[in-house]
Amino acid sequence: MSTEKLTQFVKERRKMVGMTQLELSQRSGTGLRFIRELEQGKTTLRLDKINQVLALFGHEMAPVEIERGGK
Numbered sequence: 001m002s003t004e005k006l007t008q009f010v011k012e013r014r015k016m017v018g019m020t021q022l023e024l025s026q027r028s029g030t031g032l033r034f035i036r037e038l039e040q041g042k043t044t045l046r047l048d049k050i051n052q053v054l055a056l057f058g059h060e061m062a063p064v065e066i067e068r069g070g071k
Contacts, residue, residue, distance in 0.1 A: 006050070006061075007041045013057045014039075028053045 014024050021039065025032040030049050038045055038053065051060045 003041050003043050007039055009057075009059075010035075010053060011039050024053065024056070028056055 014021070019027070021035045022032055025035045028035075028049075029052055034045070034049055035053070038050065047061060054060050
């Protein structure tokens with residue numbers, strides 16, 4: 001999942017369930033600053049914390065094969 005897709009996913013899911021960034025940070029056990037950076041697309045975030053957030057929505061980060069054009 002690209003950073004852009006991750007950012008969009010988290011924002012959309014958070015809004016879908018009616019949570020503020022603060023509520024998401026509290027429920028996921030992460031800091032508000034982390035949630036803000038995640039939703040702003042910061043590229044150097046801890047994977048374990050990303051998974052803490054995604055777990056609230058029934059998801060997790062995992063290796064995904066990259067589709068490459070050409071062959």
